[in-house]
Amino acid sequence: MKIVIINGINHKGQTYTLTHKLVDKINGSVKEFFLPKDFSDYCLGCATCIFNGESNCPHHEKIKPLVDALIEADLIVLSSPVYCMHATGSMIAFLDHLGYMWMAHRPNETMFKKQAVVVTTCAGAGKKNTLKDMRDSLFYLGVPKIYELGVALMAPTLDEMKNKKKKKVEKRISKLARKIEKKNGKVKPKFKTKAFFFIMHLMQKNGYNELDKNYWNERNWTKKSRPWKNK
Template sequence: MKFFAINGSPRKNCNTAQLLDKSLEGIKSVFPDASTERIDLYDFPFHGCRSCFACKRVNGKHYGRCVQKDDLKPILDKVVQADGVILGSPIYFSDVTGNMRCFEERFMFPFVAYSKTETVDHKKMPLACIYTMNASEEISYQIGYHDLHDHFEMGLSMVFSKPEHLYVYETYQFKDYSRYVSDAFDEKERKLLRETQFPKDLENAFDLGRKIAIRAKQHD
């Protein structure tokens, strides 16, 4: 079986990446022989959907597939065949990162049939989304982040399956807060959360991976 974690953070060793790695460990705890891979979306150049509609041409040879030839193409070809996918993104200005949104467009759009009767045949694998942010849980609800994330997940639910999700709040953003203008944050409090809450977040990410693996088993 094959599972992918898609990292929408430009940072390859920080909050989102660590949580995604844990979720893959969770998958491995269910399927020790499964192949797992993390894809870092900031490692290569790519664009979102270019609205070429090759994926929707009548009798088109690329019907139901993204025709854009770039570094994302071979990755997309693998990911759409996966048994489970975990998408992780930091919150940037109240949304997922730009690269994650571009990935989502290319991941979903070829499978959206512009038809009342026809559908595009494709794999409907279980999905999970991990969101990391500076905001506290309370503020995140006040600002309405959860509604926005529901929005991000709406298309995924329609095309693939309703994602599981994990929200991780008040993340530790810098190795050394004293080197940055950052007095909006209480470094001591953040450090304490890093030591006490983040290990629990990692456990939750592990459990999320297990859930996806179990869903994949039922799906098989």
């Protein structure tokens, strides 16, 4: 299984440790990126990616290795600590650059067959928001199976958590790793993704963005064809 990890912070802290507790249990090859070290630009809001094509984005060359890795991967792992009740600014800045690949524009067909995990740690509060920050992007990119791994430490480190809680987390991780391995290559979109794609297909039939409209027409998605049905 090809795995890509996008870490929303440079350091190898508690969130990195939790992420690797999971990923190290999964058989596969890992590509890993750290933000902002490997990508640090803010979206400029020019909408060039949406209307003129992503290769014209001023940050295209810098973000390309990360996007290529997302497309190649069977499993996407987005990992961010909770900073001020949300994902890190670096993670959000990265995800802003993927808007053109959302189902509302030009989703990549490979996304509809992938699994993903969103990972976070916090001291006490904010894991729900942070997981949602990352989960939302994955959903709109078309990823059909998204797991959540969030831990409120209530302690300075994972190691210093209460024993009972530590064991519970370890058990959860092992179970999740087994599930991901079992489902590799077998996931399919559920009702929510299919319904959203259906609405987007109606929108693209009369779309105002030529680039998006042509993309959907070329793939026959404005008719009956669907990306998850491709061989």
